[in-house]
Amino acid sequence: MSGNVSSPGATVVSRVLAVLYAFDNGHRRLGVTDLARRADLPVPTVHRLLRELVAGEALTRDAEGRYAIGRRLWDVGMLAPEQTELQQVASPFLSDIHAATRATVHLAVRDGTEVLYLDRLSGRASVPVVSRAGSRLPLHATGVGKVLLAHAPAQLREDYLAAVLRRPTVHTITHPERLGRQLAAVRREGYATTEDEMTLGACSIAVPITRATSGGEQEVVAALGIVVPTLKRERTRLLAALQVAARGIGRSLP
Amino acid sequence: MSGNVSSPGATVVSRVLAVLYAFDNGHRRLGVTDLARRADLPVPTVHRLLRELVAGEALTRDAEGRYAIGRRLWDVGMLAPEQTELQQVASPFLSDIHAATRATVHLAVRDGTEVLYLDRLSGRASVPVVSRAGSRLPLHATGVGKVLLAHAPAQLREDYLAAVLRRPTVHTITHPERLGRQLAAVRREGYATTEDEMTLGACSIAVPITRATSGGEQEVVAALGIVVPTLKRERTRLLAALQVAARGIGRSLP
DNA sequence: TCGCCGCCTTTCACTGAGTGAAAGCCCACT
DNA sequence: AGTGGGCTTTCACTCAGTGAAAGGCGGCGA
Numbered sequence: 001m002s003g004n005v006s007s008p009g010a011t012v013v014s015r016v017l018a019v020l021y022a023f024d025n026g027h028r029r030l031g032v033t034d035l036a037r038r039a040d041l042p043v044p045t046v047h048r049l050l051r052e053l054v055a056g057e058a059l060t061r062d063a064e065g066r067y068a069i070g071r072r073l074w075d076v077g078m079l080a081p082e083q084t085e086l087q088q089v090a091s092p093f094l095s096d097i098h099a100a101t102r103a104t105v106h107l108a109v110r111d112g113t114e115v116l117y118l119d120r121l122s123g124r125a126s127v128p129v130v131s132r133a134g135s136r137l138p139l140h141a142t143g144v145g146k147v148l149l150a151h152a153p154a155q156l157r158e159d160y161l162a163a164v165l166r167r168p169t170v171h172t173i174t175h176p177e178r179l180g181r182q183l184a185a186v187r188r189e190g191y192a193t194t195e196d197e198m199t200l201g202a203c204s205i206a207v208p209i210t211r212a213t214s215g216g217e218q219e220v221v222a223a224l225g226i227v228v229p230t231l232k233r234e235r236t237r238l239l240a241a242l243q244v245a246a247r248g249i250g251r252s253l254p
Numbered sequence: 255m256s257g258n259v260s261s262p263g264a265t266v267v268s269r270v271l272a273v274l275y276a277f278d279n280g281h282r283r284l285g286v287t288d289l290a291r292r293a294d295l296p297v298p299t300v301h302r303l304l305r306e307l308v309a310g311e312a313l314t315r316d317a318e319g320r321y322a323i324g325r326r327l328w329d330v331g332m333l334a335p336e337q338t339e340l341q342q343v344a345s346p347f348l349s350d351i352h353a354a355t356r357a358t359v360h361l362a363v364r365d366g367t368e369v370l371y372l373d374r375l376s377g378r379a380s381v382p383v384v385s386r387a388g389s390r391l392p393l394h395a396t397g398v399g400k401v402l403l404a405h406a407p408a409q410l411r412e413d414y415l416a417a418v419l420r421r422p423t424v425h426t427i428t429h430p431e432r433l434g435r436q437l438a439a440v441r442r443e444g445y446a447t448t449e450d451e452m453t454l455g456a457c458s459i460a461v462p463i464t465r466a467t468s469g470g471e472q473e474v475v476a477a478l479g480i481v482v483p484t485l486k487r488e489r490t491r492l493l494a495a496l497q498v499a500a501r502g503i504g505r506s507l508p
Numbered sequence: 509t510c511g512c513c514g515c516c517t518t519t520c521a522c523t524g525a526g527t528g529a530a531a532g533c534c535c536a537c538t
Numbered sequence: 539a540g541t542g543g544g545c546t547t548t549c550a551c552t553c554a555g556t557g558a559a560a561g562g563c564g565g566c567g568a
Contacts, residue, residue, distance in 0.1 A: 012266035013306035020330050028335045033544055042528050047546065052267035060336070069334040071365060076274050077331020078388025080323040081282045088386060092376050099353050111325060122346050132342060134332025287515055296557050301517065
C-alpha cells in the first residue's frame with residue numbers, strides 16, 4: 001500500500017462489513033460518498049467494494065445510482081437461526097393475539113442495551129407505531145423493553161439505570177429509582193405497561209416468554225407485547241391473551 | 255500467492271459472499287470443512303474468513319464450533335428495500351385474510367425461475383406447508399408460482415415450460431402444453447389453483463398483486479395466495495378475500 | 509494400546525490483489 | 539465560464555491475503 005496507514009484491523013472482510021453496516025433504517029439507499037463517510041473509508045475503496053458486492057448480487061443499484069441491500073443478502077439474513085427459529089414458532093401465536101385483540105402485536109428480544117424487534121403484526125387503522133422487524137429501540141420506553149430490562153442480568157440493569165436515558169416523549173420515565181421500582185413491579189406482577197412513553201397516543205402491555213434452561217430454571221428469552229390507543233379497562237383481557245400466547249410459545253420452543 | 259492459480263474472479267469479496275451463500279435452509283449451522291466444500295474454497299482460507307466474520311459479528315459460533323448467520327446480518331437483510339417495503343405494506347392485509355379464512359397466507363415474488371416467499375402467516379393446526387419467508391420453490395407447483403409464471407415475460411415462460419420440470423408429487427402438472435393452457439386460464443380468470451401439486455393434502459389458490467407502471471399499464475409485482483386442505487365450495491369465498499386484499503395492497507404501493 | 513481417519517487450527521514464504529492519492533468525468537447550479 | 543458536488547478510473551507501491559504443509563485433537567475399530 002502506498003499512502004495511508006489505514007487504521008489497524010483493516011482487513012478486506014472488516015471493510016465489507018463496515019460498508020454493509022453503513023445502511024440503516026433511515027438510509028436504505030445510499031450513494032458511494034455517503035457510504036464512504038458512514039463506513040469511514042476512502043471513496044475509491046468503497047467504490048470497488050460496492051462493484052464487487054453488486055456483481056455478487058449482495059447489493060442492488062437503482063436507477064439513480066444508489067446502492068441498497070439486495071435479495072441475496074435478505075435471503076441470507078433469513079437463515080439466522082436465533083431470530084427466525086423463535087419467530088417461526090411465535091408466528092401463529094401472534095396471529096391468535098391479533099385475531100383476539102385487533103391490536104398491533106410485537107415479538108422482541110434484548111440485544112445488548114436495546115430492544116430488537118423480531119416480528120410485528122400490525123393492526124390496520126390502529127395507533128402509529130415506530131417499530132418494525134429489525135428495528136431497535138431503547139429498553140426503557142417500550143412495554144417489551146421494560147420486560148426484557150426487568151429480567152436482564154442485574155449488572156446490566158444497574159448500569160443501564162445509571163446511564164443517561166433518552167426521552168422520546170415527556171412521559172418517558174427516566175428517573176433511575178422510579179424506573180427501578182417499576183422494573184421490580186414488572187418482575188413481581190409478570191407484565192409491564194407503558195403509557196405515551198414511546199409515542200404519544202400509544203399505550204402498550206407486554207409479558208415475558210420463558211424457556212426452561214438445562215438447569216431446570218426459567219429463563220426469559222423474549223417478550224411479547226401489544227400496542228393500543230388506551231389500556232383503560234381492557235388491561236385484564238389483553239393481559240390474559242398475551243399470557244396464554246406467551247406460555248404457548250414457551251412450551252413450543254425446542 | 256504461492257501455490258494455487260485460484261480461479262478467476264477470486265477477490266476477497268467474492269469469497270466472502272461464497273461463504274455466506276453456502277448457508278441454506280437445510281444447513282443453517284455448518285463447520286469449516288463443510289463450508290469450504292460448499293463454497294469451493296481451501297479450508298484455511300475459509301477458516302480465516304470465518305474468524306473475521308465472527309469478529310465482525312456477521313456470523314455466530316455455537317458451542318459445537320459450527321457457524322451460523324448472526325444477528326447483524328439478519329438486521330442488514332431486513333433493510334433490503336425491495337422485499338421489506340412490499341412486505342410491510344402487505345402485512346396488515348395478510349392479517350385480514352388470515353382473520354377471514356384462518357388459512358395459511360403467502361406473499362411471494364418471482365426471482366428468476368423460482369418463487370421467493372416474502373412472508374407467511376401460518377394457520378395453526380392447518381395443512382403442512384413447506385414454504386417460509388426466504389424460501390424458494392419451483393414456479394409450476396404452487397398457486398403463487400403459477401400466478402407469477404403466468405404473468406412473467408413470454409420468453410421466460412416458454413423457456414421454463416420447455417425445461418424439464420420437477421415433480422414434488424404425482425399430481426404436479428409438468429406437461430408443457432397442459433401447463434401452458436393452465437397459465438392462459440390463470441391470465442384469463444385472474445387466479446390460479448393447485449390441488450396436491452406441491453404437498454399431498456394441500457390445495458392452494460392465488461391471485462396477482464398489480465401496480466400501475468409509469469406507462470399507465472398494470473404490472474404484476476407479486477402474488478398473494480392461501481393454502482387450505484381442500485378448495486371444495488370455499489373457492490369463491492376464498493377468492494373474494496384474496497382479491498379484495500390484493501387490490502388493497504396494490505393501491506397502497508408507493 | 510495403537511494406528512487411522514476426519515476435522516479443526518496454525519504456520520509461513522511468496523506475491524499479486526488490494527490500496528488510495530490524484531486526476532479525470534459529468535452534471536447542476538450560478 | 540466557473541465552481542462545487544458526487545461518481546469513476548488510473549496506477550505504482552507494497553503488505554494483506556494466500557494455501558500447501560504440518561500440527562492437534564478426538565473418536566472408532568482392531
